[in-house]
Amino acid sequence: MAKEGGLLDEGLEGLNHNFLTGQLENLIKWARYRSVFPATFGLACCAIEMMAAGGPHYDLARFGMEVFRASPRQADLMIVAGRVSQKMAPVLRQIYDQMVEPKWVISMGVCASSGGMFNNYALVQGVDQVVPVDVYAPGCPPGPETLMHAIMTLHEKIKDGELTKRRGAGKGAGLVIEQRDGQTGGGRGLEQPVLLSRS
Amino acid sequence: MGADGSPAAQTFEGRQEMTSAALTSAVAKLRESGAVMRMTEEASQQVQETFDGDPTGDERMIMNMGPQHPSTHGVLRLMLELEGETVLRVKPVIGYLHTGMEWTGEELTYLQGPTNVTRMDYASPIFNELVFCLTVEKLLGVEVPERATWIRMLMAELNRMASHLLFMATNGMDLGAVSMMLYGWREREEVLRFFEMVTGLRMNHNYIRCGGVAADLPDGWRDHVLRLLDMIPPRLDEYDTLMTGQPIWRDRLQGVGAITAEECVALGVTGPILRSTGYAWDLRRDDPYLAYDEVDFDVVVGTYGDCFDRYAIRLNEIRESIRIVRQVLDKMPKGDYRVQDRKVTPPPRARIDESMEALIHHFKIFTEGFKVPEGEAYCAVESPRGELGCYIVSDGSSHPYRMHIRAPSFVNLQSLPHMMHGGLIADGVAVISSVDPIMGEVDR
Amino acid sequence: MADDPATAVADDAREDAHEQPAEPELLYGAPVTWMRGQQVIHPSRADAKAVLKSARDDGFLMCIDIAGVDYLTFGERSSAEGSERPIVSPTAIPVDELRRRRSLPEGITPDRFEVVINLLRFADSSRLRVRVQVPADDPTFPTVTDLWFGADAMEREVFDLFGIEFTDHPDLSRILMPEDWVGHPLRKDFNSGRIPVQFKGDPSGEGS
The missing domain is CATH 1.10.645.10 (Cytochrome-c3 Hydrogenase, chain B)
Structure with missing residues (x-):
C-alpha cells in the first residue's frame, strides 16, 4: 500500500521499495568485480586446470566467472594459462589488444610468470614482458584452488583499486620490447655466451 | 655459421602459411597436396584442373582458425581454404607452444x-x-x-x-x-x-x-x-x-x-x-x-x-x-x-x-x-x-x-588435412577433436 | 600403399630374397650393430635412400620417427671436471675413440650430424634403427617422404631444429619455430644467450 505523500512529503522514507545509496565509483567497482568475463586463453597444462576450475567440482560459477568468452572482444580478463612461446607472444599481445578496457591479466603458473623450469630459447621468460600482469598465480600447474585465489585477489584489486586505470598501449609492463634480429650473436654483442643456469 | 666453419643451412624455403588459391601456382599447390593430402593420381589431376580454372570467379576464401580458438585444443592453428562451407585445403600450423x-x-x-x-x-x-x-x-x-x-x-x-x-x-x-x-x-x-x-x-x-x-x-x-x-x-x-x-x-x-x-x-x-x-x-x-x-x-x-x-x-x-x-x-x-x-x-x-x-x-x-x-x-x-x-x-x-x-600427437596431426578434406567446416571441428591432439606434446 | 600392411610384409619378405643379409654383419647392404638389444644399421648417406627403400620393401611399412643429433660436443661433458660444458669448442677426441664411443661400426666416419630413422615392421613387431652420418659442411639428406608420407612433419622438424636440409622435400619450412627465426636451436653451437622478446610489429603501433 503506497503512501499518499510519497517522496515529496516523507523524503526517502516515502519510497515503497528497497534502495541503497553510495558513491558511483563504488557501485561501478562492485558491479565490475562481480562480472568478470575471462577469455579462453588456454595454452598448456594450466589450461587443463583452468578448465577443471570451471568444471563441476570446483565450480567457478560461484564467483560469477564461469562464462568463458571465446572472443576477446567480449572478455575483460585474460588468464594466461601456460607457457608462452616466442611464436605465441605476438598472438597473445594481439588478443590482449583486442580486449576492451577495462581489462586485467592473470598470469597462471610459473611458466607464464617467469618461464619456469624452461629457461631456454623457445619461451618468453615471463608474460609480463608482453602484457601487463595484475596477479601472478604460482604453481606448476596451479591447482584450481590457487587459480580461484588468484581470481579472488583480482576481485579485491578491482574493488579497492582505481576506477580508471590506464596503461600506455603497447608499453607492456614498462619493459622495452625489442625487435628480434637473430640469436646467433652476429653483431649484437652476444659473442660472449651467457650461460644459462645448469645444474 | 657454425663454429667449425659449416655453413648455416638455409633459413626457410617454404612458408608456413597458406596463400590463396589464386595467388598460388599450380605446381606449388600440387606439391602441397602431395605432401599434405596424399591424393590419388586422378584426384590430383582433378585438383590441378580445378586450380587452373578461373581464379577470379571462384568463391574460395582462406580462413585462419586458431591459434586461439576454443575448439582447437590449445594453440593449434589451421589455415583453411573454403568454398562455401566445404573445406578444400587444410594446413596445420604448429609451434605455438614450442617449449624447447x-x-x-x-x-x-x-x-x-x-x-x-x-x-x-x-x-x-x-x-x-x-x-x-x-x-x-x-x-x-x-x-x-x-x-x-x-x-x-x-x-x-x-x-x-x-x-x-x-x-x-x-x-x-x-x-x-x-x-x-x-x-x-x-x-x-x-x-x-x-x-x-x-x-x-x-x-x-x-x-x-x-x-x-x-x-x-x-x-x-x-x-x-x-x-x-x-x-x-x-x-x-x-x-x-x-x-x-x-x-x-x-x-x-x-x-x-x-x-x-x-x-x-x-x-x-x-x-x-x-x-x-x-x-x-x-x-x-x-x-x-x-x-x-x-x-x-x-x-x-x-x-x-x-x-x-x-x-x-x-x-x-x-x-x-x-x-x-x-x-x-x-x-x-x-x-x-x-x-x-x-x-x-x-x-x-x-x-x-x-x-x-x-x-x-x-x-x-x-x-x-x-x-x-x-x-x-x-x-x-x-x-x-x-x-x-x-x-x-x-x-x-x-x-x-x-x-x-x-610424440604421437605430432605425427597424428598429419592426418588432419586428409580427414578434413572435402568435409564441412563444422565436421572439421569433430575431426580435430577426434584426433585428440595435445599441443604440449605436438610442439614440445 | 594399397597392400594390407600385414600381408605385404609376408609377401615382400619372401620375394626380396636377394636383399636378405648375405653375412651377419650386413643388412640391406649396410653394416649392423646391436645396441642394448636393438638393431641398428649404418648406411652411408649416398646409400641411405636405397637401403631405406629395401627396408620398406622388406616390410618396414611405418616410419616411426626421424630425429637429428648434433655430435659437435659429444663426450665433453663426461670428460669435463664439472657439469658445465662450453657451448662451443672443437672436439679433440681421436676418430677411433669417437667411433667406439658413438658405437659406430668400422668403416663409418663419425660426422657432426646424424639422422636417426626408426622403422617399424608390423608383421613381427620388429624395429630397425637407421643411423646416417651427415657432414657438417654439407648438411643435407635425401628426403624419405616418397617412401613414407608420414616423414613429412618429422623432416620439417629436423630441418627446423638442426638445419639439415632434406633435398626434394615437398614443403620444407620451419615447423616449430617462427618462420623468420634465425639459426637452428638444437645445434650445439646455437648461442642461446639472452633472449629478447621478439616482435614483428606491435599491433597497437606504440610498442617496440
Missing part, C-alpha cells in the same frame, strides 16, 4: 629428466615419465623390481582412463554436448584425486623415476582404487545413454573424417586412429613392455575409421583399462618399489640419518646425478594417443646428450 623441452632435457640430469618430460603430454603425464625411464633403464641395464613395474602399470592405466575421460569431455563440448563436458570432468576429478593421494600432484607428477617409482603406494590405496572402479563403469553407461545411441551424436560423427588403414600406416598414425580403421595394433599387446603380457585385455578396434569409431574406441578403452586395473590389484606383488642400486636411486630416508655414506650418496645423486653408459636407445609405449617413443643418446655423463621424444 628437448633442449632443456639435455640440460637436466637423468634424475631430473622426468620432471621435464612429464610436462609434454599434460593429459597423460605418467606415460611421458614412463617412456623416459624405460629408455634410461635400457641404457643403464637395470632391472626394475616387480612391484615397481606393477605400480607403473596401475598408474599408467588409471592415467589412460583420465586422459580418455578428458577426451570425452572435450569431444562432447566441441560438438555442442556441453553437459558431457561437466560429466567428463567430474569423473576425471575422481581419478586425479587418487593421483594426488599417491604422487602429491594432480598433474605433472614426476612419480615414475629411473629405477622404479618415487614412493610406494600410500595406505588405503587399494580401497581408493576399488571405489574408483566401482564408480566409473555405471557412469560410462550413462555416457552410452547420453551419447552413443543418440541420433544427433551419431549423425555428427558417423562417416565424418574417415581414414583407411593404409593411409594411417603411410602417415605414421598410431593409436586410436589406427585402431579405428580396424587394424588391431596396440603396443601393449604387440610389443609388450612392463608386464602387459601377464594381464588379459582386449584391443578395441573400429570398422569405418570415422570419428564415431574413434569416440567408441576411447570409451571402450576406459572399460579395458578398468579390467587391467582390476587384474593389477589382484596381482600386485610385495617388495621394493625401486631398485636398491645406490648408483641409481637415492638411499632410503632412514639410512641417511644413520650412515654418512648414505648421506654422501644421496647428495651426489641429487647434485651430480648418476652416470649412464655411452650408447643410444629407443623405447616406445602405447600412450592414449598412440606410440610414444623416446630416443636418448648418452655420452657417458649424467645428462642425456640428446633426448628426443616421438
